[in-house]
Amino acid sequence: MIEIREAGKQYGGITALHGLNWSVQEGEWWGIIGPNGSGKSTLLQLISGVEKVSSGEVLIHGKPASAYNRKILSRMMAVLQQDGLPPVHYPVREVLEMGRYPYQDWLGRDEGGDPDALIENIMEKLQLHALADRPLDELSGGQRQRVALGKVMAQEPQILLLDEPTTYLDIRYQHQFMELVAQWRKEEGITVVAVLHDLNLAAQFCDKLLVLRDGQAVGMGTPEDMLTEETIRLVYGIEPVIVPHPVSGIPQVLVTRQR
Numbered sequence: 001m002i003e004i005r006e007a008g009k010q011y012g013g014i015t016a017l018h019g020l021n022w023s024v025q026e027g028e029w030w031g032i033i034g035p036n037g038s039g040k041s042t043l044l045q046l047i048s049g050v051e052k053v054s055s056g057e058v059l060i061h062g063k064p065a066s067a068y069n070r071k072i073l074s075r076m077m078a079v080l081q082q083d084g085l086p087p088v089h090y091p092v093r094e095v096l097e098m099g100r101y102p103y104q105d106w107l108g109r110d111e112g113g114d115p116d117a118l119i120e121n122i123m124e125k126l127q128l129h130a131l132a133d134r135p136l137d138e139l140s141g142g143q144r145q146r147v148a149l150g151k152v153m154a155q156e157p158q159i160l161l162l163d164e165p166t167t168y169l170d171i172r173y174q175h176q177f178m179e180l181v182a183q184w185r186k187e188e189g190i191t192v193v194a195v196l197h198d199l200n201l202a203a204q205f206c207d208k209l210l211v212l213r214d215g216q217a218v219g220m221g222t223p224e225d226m227l228t229e230e231t232i233r234l235v236y237g238i239e240p241v242i243v244p245h246p247v248s249g250i251p252q253v254l255v256t257r258q259r
């Protein structure tokens, strides 16, 4: 579904990404982890076609991401960032309807079925009914991020790209957000690629992790294989302790304070 071959990206004299080979199969949930400046957002921008590779290829369904017409690409792929929506004075229901833009013809008619039923369904799933007529700029950051998720759900993409989507959320809303994505993926079989700083959240929700450092892949594989003390020490330069989650057994990263 996503095929990355020897991909490199340079900004002037800065190498943001170098010689990356990676592929994502339909229905997988990948996490991209790595320190600040390691190339995570750059990689998402190459996949979403916002930036072009300087070398190598990024293919979506066998075609370069940057070669797609934007509207066609938006039907296939949605992007949600850490501050998914600006605090504008639009009511929640209208914001969700904006997600249908890739399906509208030049008269604003939806070519993709019954948008009203779809929006209703999303409002129900995300418990947005109570907020339906409230303007975005009156909502909390956590509520706004739930609306942002609703908007990308209305877009009905096959691929969801998340760029640190839980950064501004408290621990409850972080988990709620990730559970909603997990439920969506289970129901619709979407493919998810998420840049995450929280390694423990990444381990709990992603099937596989791509670990970047200095624009290069250090490793890719299951959270069990990637979240080792050796890898975390090498990539982040910290002294970690990895413990199995007492309930699920999934690896969790603790950091030991240096004295």
Ligand SMILES: Nc1ncnc2c1ncn2[C@@H]1O[C@H](COP(=O)(O)OP(=O)(O)OP(=O)(O)O)[C@@H](O)[C@H]1O
Residues within 6 Å of the ligand: 011, 014, 015, 016, 034, 035, 036, 037, 038, 039, 040, 041, 042, 043
């Ligand atoms: N538009 C740009 N112009 C110039 N340099 C850029 C640009 N975007 C990214 N870079 C550089 O490329 C490198 C990788 O940046 P990128 O934002 O991809 O890292 P990141 O892993 O997402 O970082 P963070 O975790 O801090 O968000 C950095 O050195 C950054 O300064």
